Amino acid sequence: MATIATTARGNAGPLRRWGTASVAADSGALPLQVNAVQAMCRQVFGFRLAMIAVAAPAALLGAGPGLGVRLVGAAVVVTFMGSYVLFRDWERFGPLLLAHPSLLAADTLFGALLLISAGPDTTLAYVSVCTPLLAGIVYGWRGAAFFASLQGLILLLVHATLGPGEDLAESLLLPGLCVITGAVGSTLRNLLLRFGEATEALTAVRSRLAVSEAVNSERAQLARDLHDSVAKTLYGVTLAAEALARSAAAPAPDPAALKAQADLIARSARRAAAESRELLSDLRRASGEEGAAAVDLDAELAARVTHFAPGPRPRTTYEARTGAGCSLPKLPRVQARHLLAIVGEALDNADRHAAATRVRVRLTADDGLLTLTVDDDGTGLPPGTTLENLRRSGHFGLLGMTERADFLGAHLHIGPGDGDRGTEVRLRMPLPSGREPG
CATH class of the missing domain: 3.30.565.10 (Histidine kinase-like ATPase, C-terminal domain)
Structure with a gap:
């Protein structure tokens, strides 16, 4: 003998505009990607902030008296405060940096003053390396190439000025590192864009699957309701109609039996009509209304x-x-x-x-x-x-x-x-x- 059991299983080119909630990129508005890029940029500025704070005393001590100290002091304030506000409130000031790459270029030049004053062997060298990394994340490969070239040229000039006797390989180490970090920033940006596109595609597929599942569920419910109501009643009507046909074909049909069978067919037909109306009412009933009572x-x-x-x-x-x-x-x-x-x-x-x-x-x-x-x-x-x-x-x-x-x-x-x-x-x-x- 058979047994049946069941248990319930009861959404790139350069970034043009970047506000708090969305970014216009190759693949459209990708909030998840935006949040990841924002977090990465804030981390870079946080690192720059720490390195500037550590190297600021050495830069001030290495500056010449008078005008030199003032210039270096101004450079410390500008670079430190710029990194601080972007780290603290990127959602508010980040769009300015995105819309005006010249701000990052000005920051690079101010950082060059600190680098000349403190020397390339201080932690300011790491600040220099952060610039092309940030440019790659924010502006793409063109921005990374420009700022890696600018920062590398500044580092070469600093080495040529402050250490003319240094080995060529040592002089090229930091400029080469700028090229590498610029490529890394651009790669990270592209990965985030692709991840955003994949997320949108996955969301779209899930939406389509949810719609398809909802349609299939409604179809299954309609099939069950038809089977349990109208289909059974119509089956009964069919049996009663066949019995009426057999009685009418008899040699001596009984009028009372014919009347009883005709009445049964009429009652069953009315019941089928009532069940159809009830089924239509259920289909048109507002969602959630059925479970209220x-x-x-x-x-x-x-x-x-x-x-x-x-x-x-x-x-x-x-x-x-x-x-x-x-x-x-x-x-x-x-x-x-x-x-x-x-x-x-x-x-x-x-x-x-x-x-x-x-x-x-x-x-x-x-x-x-x-x-x-x-x-x-x-x-x-x-x-x-x-x-x-x-x-x-x-x-x-x-x-x-x-x-x-x-x-x-x-x-x-x-x-x-x-x-x-x-x-x-x-x-x-x-x-x-x-x-x-x-």
């Missing part, structure tokens, strides 16, 4: 069983039980509708397919769990029954039950009943709000 699940299940029982159908009973300190919950309408649909499908299967003589429906609230069980004494599921086989063969009842259980975040078990006889449909889900209602 609470439903007494106990009363609804009792009414469902009472409505199902009359006639030649199996004898059906209903019982509800609660644990200590618990009471039967009232559920949001959308949850109650799915639970009632699962019970209705289980009852119909027991009547139409299992040849059952007895069906029992039980509702239990205990230990923080809501358990809903429908069991019968019928023939049970055919051997080898799987959801995939049911889908391929066009039997969507059990498939709809598992989908509804997934939506509820519940565990659904469909398998043999007591003593391996009949079929048991058992659903377990947490009580509302994760607690036992008292």
Whole structure:
């Protein structure tokens, strides 16, 4: 005998404008990339700030008296304060630097005064190396090439002036380092641009997948609702119409039987129309409205069983039980509708397919769990029954039950009943709000 179980799985060229929230680049507005570039620029200015503070005393001591001290002092103030304000408030002053590269060139010239005064063997050499790195990050490879060339020329002039006897390789070390850091800055900038493009593309793909998933979910819900309401009623109309045709074709048709069968067809047709209107109303209902009202699940299940029982159908009973300190919950309408649909499908299967003589429906609230069980004494599921086989063969009842259980975040078990006889449909889900209602 087969068993089916399911558990819920309950968005480059040079930067032209750069404000607080966006940047115009090759790939458009990329806030994530902007934040990363801003953080990197602030780190570079923070490093420059520390190096200037450390080398400022040596630069002032190395300056000539009078005008020399004043020039070097002014250079210290300008470079220190420039680095400070850009480190402290990049969002406000960064756009000025981006819009006016001449500001960075002026800062480079002021830094040259400090370098001449303190000497290339001080920490100011690291400040010189930071300039092409910053230019590469902010202005791209053209800016990196210009400022690496400018800073390298300044360093060569300083070496030629202050240390004419130095080895050529030593004189070219810092200029070469400027070229390297400029290339690194430009590379980092390009990587950030590409990362921003990849992020946008990933976001777009996720959006499309979310839309597709929402559409598929709506289609599956519509299919379940049609199967559980209009399709079943129309199937009943078909059977009644066939019976009416057979009765009318009899040699001596019974007018009372013909009238009863015609009345049954009329009632079923009206029921199908009512179910269609209710389905259309659900589709047009505003999002969130359906779950606002609470439903007494106990009363609804009792009414469902009472409505199902009359006639030649199996004898059906209903019982509800609660644990200590618990009471039967009232559920949001959308949850109650799915639970009632699962019970209705289980009852119909027991009547139409299992040849059952007895069906029992039980509702239990205990230990923080809501358990809903429908069991019968019928023939049970055919051997080898799987959801995939049911889908391929066009039997969507059990498939709809598992989908509804997934939506509820519940565990659904469909398998043999007591003593391996009949079929048991058992659903377990947490009580509302994760607690036992008292």
